[in-house]
Amino acid sequence: MRAFHRMWADLxxxxxxxxxxxxxxxxxxxxxxxxxxxxxxxxxARGLDVTTDRVGNQWAWWGDPDAAVAxxxxxxxxxxxxxxxxxxxxxxxxxxxxxxxxxxxxxRERGVVPRRPVGLVSFVDEEGARFGTTCAGSRVVTGSLSxxxxxxxxxxxGTTMAEAISRFGGRPDDLGRDDEALARVGAFxxxxxxxxxxxxxxxxxxxxxxxxxxxxxxxxxxxxxANHAGTTALDEREDAMLGLAAAVIAARQAAQERGCxxxxxxxxxxxxxxxxxxxxxxCWLDARGxxxxxxRDVVDDVRxxxxxxxxLVTEEWWDAATSFDDGLxxxxxxxxxxxxxxxxxxxxxxxxxxxxxVPTAMVFVRNPTGVSHSPDEWATTDDCLAGVAxxxxxxxxxxxxxxx
Amino acid sequence: MRAFHRMWADLxxxxxxxxxxxxxxxxxxxxxxxxxxxxxxxxxARGLDVTTDRVGNQWAWWGDPDAAVAxxxxxxxxxxxxxxxxxxxxxxxxxxxxxxxxxxxxxRERGVVPRRPVGLVSFVDEEGARFGTTCAGSRVVTGSLSxxxxxxxxxxxGTTMAEAISRFGGRPDDLGRDDEALARVGAFxxxxxxxxxxxxxxxxxxxxxxxxxxxxxxxxxxxxxANHAGTTALDEREDAMLGLAAAVIAARQAAQERGCxxxxxxxxxxxxxxxxxxxxxxCWLDARGxxxxxxRDVVDDVRxxxxxxxxLVTEEWWDAATSFDDGLxxxxxxxxxxxxxxxxxxxxxxxxxxxxxVPTAMVFVRNPTGVSHSPDEWATTDDCLAGVAxxxxxxxxxxxxxxx
Numbered sequence: 145m146r147a148f149h150r151m152w153a154d155l156x157x158x159x160x161x162x163x164x165x166x167x168x169x170x171x172x173x174x175x176x177x178x179x180x181x182x183x184x185x186x187x188x189a190r191g192l193d194v195t196t197d198r199v200g201n202q203w204a205w206w207g208d209p210d211a212a213v214a215x216x217x218x219x220x221x222x223x224x225x226x227x228x229x230x231x232x233x234x235x236x237x238x239x240x241x242x243x244x245x246x247x248x249x250x251x252r253e254r255g256v257v258p259r260r261p262v263g264l265v266s267f268v269d270e271e272g273a274r275f276g277t278t279c280a281g282s283r284v285v286t287g288s289l290s291x292x293x294x295x296x297x298x299x300x301x302g303t304t305m306a307e308a309i310s311r312f313g314g315r316p317d318d319l320g321r322d323d324e325a326l327a328r329v330g331a332f333x334x335x336x337x338x339x340x341x342x343x344x345x346x347x348x349x350x351x352x353x354x355x356x357x358x359x360x361x362x363x364x365x366x367x368x369x370a371n372h373a374g375t376t377a378l379d380e381r382e383d384a385m386l387g388l389a390a391a392v393i394a395a396r397q398a399a400q401e402r403g404c405x406x407x408x409x410x411x412x413x414x415x416x417x418x419x420x421x422x423x424x425x426x427c428w429l430d431a432r433g434x435x436x437x438x439x440r441d442v443v444d445d446v447r448x449x450x451x452x453x454x455x456l457v458t459e460e461w462w463d464a465a466t467s468f469d470d471g472l473x474x475x476x477x478x479x480x481x482x483x484x485x486x487x488x489x490x491x492x493x494x495x496x497x498x499x500x501x502v503p504t505a506m507v508f509v510r511n512p513t514g515v516s517h518s519p520d521e522w523a524t525t526d527d528c529l530a531g532v533a534x535x536x537x538x539x540x541x542x543x544x545x546x547x548x
Numbered sequence: 549m550r551a552f553h554r555m556w557a558d559l560x561x562x563x564x565x566x567x568x569x570x571x572x573x574x575x576x577x578x579x580x581x582x583x584x585x586x587x588x589x590x591x592x593a594r595g596l597d598v599t600t601d602r603v604g605n606q607w608a609w610w611g612d613p614d615a616a617v618a619x620x621x622x623x624x625x626x627x628x629x630x631x632x633x634x635x636x637x638x639x640x641x642x643x644x645x646x647x648x649x650x651x652x653x654x655x656r657e658r659g660v661v662p663r664r665p666v667g668l669v670s671f672v673d674e675e676g677a678r679f680g681t682t683c684a685g686s687r688v689v690t691g692s693l694s695x696x697x698x699x700x701x702x703x704x705x706g707t708t709m710a711e712a713i714s715r716f717g718g719r720p721d722d723l724g725r726d727d728e729a730l731a732r733v734g735a736f737x738x739x740x741x742x743x744x745x746x747x748x749x750x751x752x753x754x755x756x757x758x759x760x761x762x763x764x765x766x767x768x769x770x771x772x773x774a775n776h777a778g779t780t781a782l783d784e785r786e787d788a789m790l791g792l793a794a795a796v797i798a799a800r801q802a803a804q805e806r807g808c809x810x811x812x813x814x815x816x817x818x819x820x821x822x823x824x825x826x827x828x829x830x831c832w833l834d835a836r837g838x839x840x841x842x843x844r845d846v847v848d849d850v851r852x853x854x855x856x857x858x859x860l861v862t863e864e865w866w867d868a869a870t871s872f873d874d875g876l877x878x879x880x881x882x883x884x885x886x887x888x889x890x891x892x893x894x895x896x897x898x899x900x901x902x903x904x905x906v907p908t909a910m911v912f913v914r915n916p917t918g919v920s921h922s923p924d925e926w927a928t929t930d931d932c933l934a935g936v937a938x939x940x941x942x943x944x945x946x947x948x949x950x951x952x
Contacts, residue, residue, distance in 0.1 A: 166774075166819070230819035231774065231827075273821060339779035359778060361822060370570075370635065370922035373811035373834045374763060374893035375743035378804055380918070385812050389796035392789050400782055407777035408789050409824045413815050415570070415634040417677060418765060418832045420813045420921045423635075428822045430777045489778035514784070517824045518774035 148246045166231025166519040171269035172308035179226040197325045198318040199284040200268040207261030209328040218330035219261035220542045225270035233521025235337035247536040258543040267493045282493040286500035287321030334494035335507040341514035349530040352477045353506030354485040356495040359432035360462035366455040370423035384425040387453030398445035404433030432489040466495040469503040552650040570635025570923040575673035576712035583630040601729045602722040603688040604672040611665030613732040622734035623665035624946045629674035637925025639741035651940040662947040671897045686897040690904035691725030738898035739911040745918035753934040756881045757910030758889040760899040763836035764866035770859040774827035788829040791857030802849035808837030836893040870899040873907040
């Protein structure tokens with residue numbers, strides 16, 4: 145497990161923001177470049193072939209993935225992502241990639257000769273921190289995010305995803321569903337730090353994903369009229385900020401009533417002057433819950449409230465509930481001493497792959513505080529190593545001599 | 549009046565933002581440089597001597613200001629500012645500068661030989677759009693903003709005012725109260741577009757300022773705890789956005805109850821991710837009203853509400869009511885056919901000068917919609933010319949042969 149510790153230490157400084165203590169690892173940036181170099185270096189050191197697909201996901205192979213496709217038994221892929229939210233933690237994403245490398249090490253130490261190729265993927269832009277769309281890498285590969293829509297996404301400085309990919313040496317014209325890359329994936333298992341406290345409450349280091357809640361994102365545009373804060377009578381104002389306040393409160397209340405989660409985490413105010421009445425406020429509503437109908441009810445409640453401010457609510461995306469592969473999930477849970485099944489409100493590349501018909505499962509590692517998307521996100525070293533052992537056992541089971 | 553139209557047309561494109569139709573004329577920028585060049589050119593064409601004081605205010609003189617100081621009868625200064633808020637209108641500021649130049653033209657056409665020098669000032673950074681402190685140019689000259697505090701102010705990119713001045717060729721070390729510049733100002737008259745509809749309701753093109761309401765700015769810091777929007781139970785959240793919503797609603801309600809104005813126009817959310825519960829929200833409260841005690845009550849009401857969110861309310865500045873010079877104001881109102889007196893909630897360089905003991909008055913030009921700090925800010929050409937005529941009469945009265 146020395147390799148695990150060394151890899152973890154190597155990643156520790158990459159994209160760390162000195163002022164917040166959080167990570168800022170955004171897609172198609174200098175930091176992304178450093179992370180890719182790191183990934184390629186680790187894979188090369190293990191003799192794994194690395195290819196980068198058209199959108200920028202990195203795939204490393206132990207064994208020949210195309211021969212396996214030709215033989216009708218494509219490979220087993222593990223992995224996750226290396227990018228982060230703004231001021232994110234160290235574990236969300238990297239734990240899955242590092243654990244995948246460590247699992248390959250462990251299998252080789254054990255002398256396993258895989259019957260099927262073992263793949264390791266590092267998906268690009270999972271968090272969507274730069275372009276506002278999560279799981280962009282897996283969504284483009286599976287076609288659930290169209291090439292045209294992906295190319296047109298803009299970051300805060302106005303750069304499009306097409307420009308970002310192009311400056312990175314990629315060819316945005318080539319984007320689109322990638323059947324060749326998908327065909328190589330016979331099964332996908334993503335290991336991830338838990339983003340809640342279910343495992344902690346149960347006293348178990350490792351769990352297995354059951355499903356991903358239905359969730360979506362809505363943009364709320366509240367119009368106003370710019371005017372001087374010091375001279376405009378209250379009853380002559382159209383103050384967009386009041387619409388924002390109403391939206392925030394309505395979202396919380398509706399989520400509480402309907403057993404869902406709702407969050408307003410991003411706000412744009414124009415013109416944004418201290419002494420200017422806002423002429424427009426845009427905010428984003430993130431809503432999730434166990435039942436699709438309840439989540440939609442939350443959004444409808446918010447829509448009703450902000451209608452009084454002539455606000456427009458636009459659905460930016462919607463993912464219905466994603467269930468992971470039943471057989472694969474049961475097989476993994478059995479293998480891991482009846483590991484508990486966990487439903488999650490968080491989206492993952494694994495959810496996108498499952499939605500595209502790839503047999504997919506998730507393995508979660510205990511998070512003692514439940515905190516995620518924050519510098520405080522954390523898992524104990526013992527639990528991380530338990531995660532590696534679990535992932536090793538799963539891959540061994542799926543590709544080893546004893547595979548079914 | 550051809551010169552007025554030409555000057556107005558020359559300024560029309562400077563700092564105009566093509567996407568919003570508003571002006572973005574911020575201090576110590578390329579646009580500021582262009583405006584300064586324009587001002588210096590217009591003054592040079594009229595044979596006026598232009599000097600720039602230590603903070604960057606431009607002063608032009610018809611006559612020798614220092615000889616007048618020595619003779620115990622310092623000059624009469626008109627003027628305003630050329631910078632704008634973010635996406636501001638064309639009139640707030642420039643109308644006073646252009647009208648000052650046009651008034652000098654008119655006096656000369658009339659053959660007036662001034663008994664005292666006539667000055668024209670263009671104050672730097674009146675709107676505070678870049679560094680967040682309004683009237684920075686006049687506040688530094690009068691000493692109400694200390695050199696140390698001014699130098700340390702930062703814009704959104706982290707550049708300090710000291711750095712901005714330095715890159716502009718100035719010497720930030722020299723900042724501080726400027727007794728030499730102040731001594732030259734025997735009286736100051738600022739012409740400004742009205743930022744409300746009092747004159748429109750009264751059917752008068754021109755009015756005279758009576759006083760500036762007490763007003764202040766408070767920063768509200770709401771703490772939270774970053775966490776994942778999709779996995780954190782509602783009752784485990786410390787969501788700073790809820791504190792913002794409460795502050796916005798409390799401010800509006802308190803202002804309504806207490807006959808004041810209160811505005812939240814600027815918001816900073818950290819980390820600002822769509823799927824991240826805000827770990828902190830900072831917003832700014834602008835509050836003004838006819839009575840200082842009522843304004844303070846509004847702030848106390850907001851403070852009480854946000855205390856539930858452990859928010860901190862910090863006063864960033866407070867200006868007590870400013871009354872303009874009684875004798876000067878009455879003299880101007882009489883001269884302008886009993887022009888109506890107008891109190892205003894807006895701060896002005898004239899208020900800062902009055903606060904520093906300079907005999908000061910304001911002339912307002914009708915604004916038919918009352919809209920200000922917006923691309924829709926507007927006055928008719930007839931009213932603008934009536935403003936020039938009024939300013940000409942005022943200066944003639946104060947410096948001409950018929951002066952008291």
